[in-house]
Amino acid sequence: MHYHGTPIGGTRQDVARFLMGRHALVPYPRQDDMGVVAEVCQSFVLDNGAFSIWRKGGTLDVEGYTAWVRQWYRHPGFDWALIPDVIGGTEGENDALLDAWPADLVPHGVPVWHLHxxxxxxxRLAQGWRVVALGSSGEWATPGTRAWWVRMREAINAICDDQGRPLCKLHGLRMLNPDVFSKLPLSSADSTNAGRNCNQLDRYGIYVPPTAAQRAAIIADRVERFSSAGHFERTDEEWACYFAS
Incomplete structure (x- = not known):
């Protein structure tokens, strides 16, 4: 499933046109499009905003976020919510946040495993949770680099059976790049690519769509043409091209 990060620029009408029938990710710090998402998307997930805090600083409002999840988890389009995490934190810190997640919301929460x-x-997370999100961090903070692929190979290898099937469903945070998710056995991935890059006009050639929403739709349509890998390929030959990048 391809989850497009919000907010999306443009008028409310433009935003609705872009999101119609798609899957969306709504971050707690930027709930601008939540109403539109709830009305027109096939489904949506809620993000605790840890990435923004990691980049810009600040403190996650765990209590407020939990209340927000309670407000939306009964909506028919709700899929799951990321459990609060600290991207650069220790395993102990992130395990403590998992332990603090309310019991009644456990079926609706998804823990994050960070590459560091x-x-x-x-x-351990794959054995105990239905879905686990994979988050790039530390020296592997940028998806798609050579070092990132080496680390990702170690991670996926640790939780797949002898046929390359993961123990649980996997979600790739910031991995909605076909060059990434098409090579991994992910059930879903997200990115803010469409919303953030729709104003880079040079990527459209000489025929530039007039509105931001139309440009975002072109980016999203190109991404959604691709699916993830059906299984994890362990052979060195299959991975050689990634290591060379």
């Missing part, structure tokens, strides 16, 4: 954490923690 141990694969033992990933295996």
């Amino acid at each position: 954490e141990s694969t033992d923690r990933l295996a």
Whole structure:
């Protein structure tokens, strides 16, 4: 499933046109499009905003976020919510946040495993949760680099059976790039690519769509043409091209 991060620029009408029938991710710090998402999207997930805090500083309002999840988790389009996490935090800090997640919201929450954490923690999460989100962090903060692929191979290898099937469903945070998600056995991924890059007019050639929403739709349509890998390929030959980048 391709989750497009919001907010999306443009008028409310433009935003509705772009989101119609798609899947969306709504971050707690920027709920601008929540009403439109709830009305026109096939489904949506809620993001706690840890990435923005990691980049810009600040403190996550765990109590406020939890209340927001309670407000929306009964909506028919709600899929799940990311459980609060600290992107650069220790395993102990993130395990404590998992333990603090309310029991009644456990079925609706998704824990995050960060690439700088141990694969033992990933295996533990995969054995205990229906969905686990994979977050790039530390020296592997940029998806698609050579070092990132090396680390991702270690991670996926740790939680797949002998046929390359993961123990649970996997969500790729900031991994809605076909060059990334089409090579991994992800059930879903997200990105703010469409909303953030629709104003880079040079990517459209000489025929530039007039509105931001139309440009965002072109980006999203191109992404949605691709699916994730059906299984994890362990052979060195399959991975050689990623390591060379």
